[in-house]
Amino acid sequence: MTMDKVTIQEASRRLNVSQRDVREYIRRGTLQAERDPDSSTGRWLVELPGDGWEDDFKAFLNNMAAAQTPWWWAFDNKIGKVHYLLQVGIEEIMPDFLCGLRGENLYSSDGHTADQRCPECLQAAVSQKLPLWDD
Numbered sequence: 001m002t003m004d005k006v007t008i009q010e011a012s013r014r015l016n017v018s019q020r021d022v023r024e025y026i027r028r029g030t031l032q033a034e035r036d037p038d039s040s041t042g043r044w045l046v047e048l049p050g051d052g053w054e055d056d057f058k059a060f061l062n063n064m065a066a067a068q069t070p071w072w073w074a075f076d077n078k079i080g081k082v083h084y085l086l087q088v089g090i091e092e093i094m095p096d097f098l099c100g101l102r103g104e105n106l107y108s109s110d111g112h113t114a115d116q117r118c119p120e121c122l123q124a125a126v127s128q129k130l131p132l133w134d135d
């Protein structure tokens with residue numbers, strides 16, 4: 001089955017959520033998106049989800065509520081370190097982590113251990129007295 005790929009604006013309209021939310025879902029990996037190779041501005045194309053998206057979306061919201069943490073995997077292979085994200089910007093999809101790393105995306109760090117945390121992020125967070133969200 002071929003997915004429709006549409007702009008963020010169009011995805012916003014079709015899914016009946018704000019453009020900000022569409023960007024947020026892309027960052028979280030809830031929606032799949034890619035740079036439009038034919039666009040000089042590097043705009044994003046969003047894969048419109050199929051049936052069942054709303055159920056997935058509800059599960060996503062529940063997960064988000066349950067897992068408010070600043071620690072994220074930057075790459076989907078979940079190898080390496082989890083990084084500290086101070087704040088998710090509105091316009092930018094690519095997250096900038098506290099250590100300066102620019103991630104490809106955000107992936108839930110559920111189940112990560114303390115020794116998987118990026119030492120530079122940890123040091124910066126501690127020196128700025130940011131919450132580490134230890135359980």
Ligand SMILES: [Zn+2]
Nearest residue numbers: 083099118121
């Ligand atoms: Zn880091």
